[in-house]
Amino acid sequence: MKLSEGVEWTAHACLLLSILPPGVGLSAKALAEFHDLAPAYMAKHLQALKRAGIVETSKGPGGGYRLARDAAEVSLLDIVGAIDGNEAMFRCSEIRRKGPCISKQASFRAPCHIASAFGRADNAWRAELAATTIAQIAKRTAENSSETNRDDLVQWLSMKLGEPFTLSVRS
Amino acid sequence: MKLSEGVEWTAHACLLLSILPPGVGLSAKALAEFHDLAPAYMAKHLQALKRAGIVETSKGPGGGYRLARDAAEVSLLDIVGAIDGNEAMFRCSEIRRKGPCISKQASFRAPCHIASAFGRADNAWRAELAATTIAQIAKRTAENSSETNRDDLVQWLSMKLGEPFTLSVRS
DNA sequence: GTACCCCTACTCGGATAGCGAGTGTCCGAGTCGGAATGG
DNA sequence: CCATTCCGACTCGGACACTCGCTATCCGAGTAGGGGTAC
Numbered sequence: 001m002k003l004s005e006g007v008e009w010t011a012h013a014c015l016l017l018s019i020l021p022p023g024v025g026l027s028a029k030a031l032a033e034f035h036d037l038a039p040a041y042m043a044k045h046l047q048a049l050k051r052a053g054i055v056e057t058s059k060g061p062g063g064g065y066r067l068a069r070d071a072a073e074v075s076l077l078d079i080v081g082a083i084d085g086n087e088a089m090f091r092c093s094e095i096r097r098k099g100p101c102i103s104k105q106a107s108f109r110a111p112c113h114i115a116s117a118f119g120r121a122d123n124a125w126r127a128e129l130a131a132t133t134i135a136q137i138a139k140r141t142a143e144n145s146s147e148t149n150r151d152d153l154v155q156w157l158s159m160k161l162g163e164p165f166t167l168s169v170r171s
Numbered sequence: 172m173k174l175s176e177g178v179e180w181t182a183h184a185c186l187l188l189s190i191l192p193p194g195v196g197l198s199a200k201a202l203a204e205f206h207d208l209a210p211a212y213m214a215k216h217l218q219a220l221k222r223a224g225i226v227e228t229s230k231g232p233g234g235g236y237r238l239a240r241d242a243a244e245v246s247l248l249d250i251v252g253a254i255d256g257n258e259a260m261f262r263c264s265e266i267r268r269k270g271p272c273i274s275k276q277a278s279f280r281a282p283c284h285i286a287s288a289f290g291r292a293d294n295a296w297r298a299e300l301a302a303t304t305i306a307q308i309a310k311r312t313a314e315n316s317s318e319t320n321r322d323d324l325v326q327w328l329s330m331k332l333g334e335p336f337t338l339s340v341r342s
Numbered sequence: 343g344t345a346c347c348c349c350t351a352c353t354c355g356g357a358t359a360g361c362g363a364g365t366g367t368c369c370g371a372g373t374c375g376g377a378a379t380g381g
Numbered sequence: 382c383c384a385t386t387c388c389g390a391c392t393c394g395g396a397c398a399c400t401c402g403c404t405a406t407c408c409g410a411g412t413a414g415g416g417g418t419a420c
Binding site: 173198199200214215217218221228229230231232233234235236 | 351352353354355356363
């Protein structure tokens with residue numbers, strides 16, 4: 001019952017990608033370096049994001065990963081689904097139908113109430129994640145960041161992109 | 172991000188224990204047999220329930236497992252905590268503090284908004300499970316069970332307990 | 343007949359193997375950009 | 382000076398080992414109850 005480590009990695013990666021100008025991307029190596037993570041492993045997770053249609057890729061020099069759609073259209077649930085899959089945490093194997101005291105005349109038209117309860121909990125969890133987008137997180141993070149941190153970020157991105165970079169608020 | 176199989180096993184086991192008269196228990200072997208499960212593995216999970224204080228045990232002939240408190244005081248969250256632990260699914264490792272563009276003057280007084288969002292989702296999930304008790308599930312299951320199923324259950328329990336057993340609604 | 347004792351069967355409880363998903367890494371396929379070259 | 386070609390470096394993408402936690406099992410510790418025996 002533990003979320004994959006890659007969820008945290010890719011969520012932060014998407015957060016970084018969301019502040020780039022449209023059409024501009026960053027390589028897996030750069031995205032890993034930014035948070036001091038293993039480059040190869042980060043690349044593996046980013047491939048999962050691409051398979052899910054969250055990011056697009058370009059090969060060759062100057063290529064890399066960029067968001068495939070607006071940051072307001074990328075939810076945390078999308079990222080979780082891309083990395084860990086969309087299966088429910090609780091998977092009912094209908095053990096109530098097994099056992100010695102189940103006769104052939106037994107009927108189970110009603111759903112298993114244990115599975116139903118876990119299903120409701122799962123829906124509540126997913127609803128909360130679906131309601132949180134990368135754009136929202138980026139906005140809140142920007143509002144709480146210090147001047148120093150912003151300057152360092154701008155300088156680092158300018159170096160990595162090979163062109164002057166300025167922070168701009170995107171919807 | 173998958174719940175342990177033992178959660179389903181022990182939830183159904185608690186459901187069965189909840190309809191027994193006070194002070195009466197069932198052995199791990201019988202609880203496993205009832206749903207056609209591996210006895211040794213079921214015993215392992217039941218030990219986890221005991222460590223969590225959900226069930227009590229008695230050794231020797233006639234002994235076994237019984238609920239340590241009223242079924243209305245046992246929630247699905249208690250069971251999940253006993254089997255899978257109480258740690259949050261998302262564990263923030265604060266990677267935002269790592270990396271080359273974090274200077275010594277950087278300040279992170281505000282919490283990580285990604286971790287906050289996952290924390291809210293976790294709380295929603297746990298709240299739903301905490302609000303569902305074994306007693307509620309037993310009540311709903313009883314209301315939806317057929318006459319045949321109830322008779323088979325009564326007969327099986329009478330045999331296992333070695334004394335006549337009758338179904339009674341408990342709060 | 344009664345009280346005591348022992349013994350057996352039954353139960354829990356922790357210690358011990360096996361396996362699969364997640365973790366971590368590497369090398370090949372493809373592509374863009376620029377340098378070199380010839381006109 | 383300009384167009385073309387070729388080469389190199391950079392990037393993604395999938396294929397390949399490794400580790401840890403869940404799965405699964407077994408055997409020893411402890412106990413209640415019943416049968417046997419002595420009084």
